[in-house]
Amino acid sequence: MIRHPDARTKTTPSSPFVVNVARLGRRPGAMMSLAEQRSTPVRIGLDLVAIPPDTAVDLDLRVESVSEGVLVSGVVSGPTTGECARCLQPLTGDVEVELTELFAYPDSATDATTDDDEIGRVVDDAVDLEQAIVDAVGLTLPLSPLCEPDCPGLCPDCGVVLADAEPGHHHEKIDPRWAKLAEMAGRQRSPGAPSSDDGER
Incomplete structure (x- = not known):
């Protein structure tokens, strides 16, 4: 002050x-x-x-x-x-x-x-x-006032108020080292993409 x-x-x-x-x-x-x-x-x-x-x-x-x-x-x-x-x-x-x-x-x-x-x-x-x-x-006055002593805060991923979120609220996280591989796998599974079986026929 x-x-x-x-x-x-x-x-x-x-x-x-x-x-x-x-x-x-x-x-x-x-x-x-x-x-x-x-x-x-x-x-x-x-x-x-x-x-x-x-x-x-x-x-x-x-x-x-x-x-x-x-x-x-x-x-x-x-x-x-x-x-x-x-x-x-x-x-x-x-x-x-x-x-x-x-x-x-x-x-x-x-x-x-x-x-x-x-x-x-x-x-x-x-x-x-x-x-x-x-x-x-x-x-x-408290430097860090809380609405409740056990307030869980905000979701670090989407910013939603965790106290109001659905039970078990979470986000699937992929290790950055595997993110490129997961992206490639997603494209292969997309509709219209040839399957490995189609390629063998």
Whole structure:
């Protein structure tokens, strides 16, 4: 996953996961709950499976002020779509990730001693959870999703989905070394070709 150098130090109005924390007032111990849905305009996940764009993502979070910043913890979940890594058929599912993210207050010791890509920042009394959610979802989803644990995949010869093929589906294979001989034998057996008996008469 690619993270831009300033991904955790800026909040933008276009980000769907910005949370206003002004009401916490930098008072250690102050806490608020966040239980709502946010729609993601972008795809979140991996190549073969992801939360699709324009999908509602459920946030069930605890947002707490601590001495060095704002601690966000809880669960983020949403539906996923993708394709099976073996048979390439569409699949759907759900992903649920746990977040525990600290966003440093400006001018705090944590802010001064950590790099921008190590930890998020509180910017204009808000925190942006987007990169944390992208990272967590990417680490949770399987690299090779399967429609079924025992999915047999595709036939390597004709590409048919083996789960839908007739029982015992297979293709006769001729050793390449004998292919020319088999071709010649097929021509000799073709209709109208003289048989060996005809030649002897």
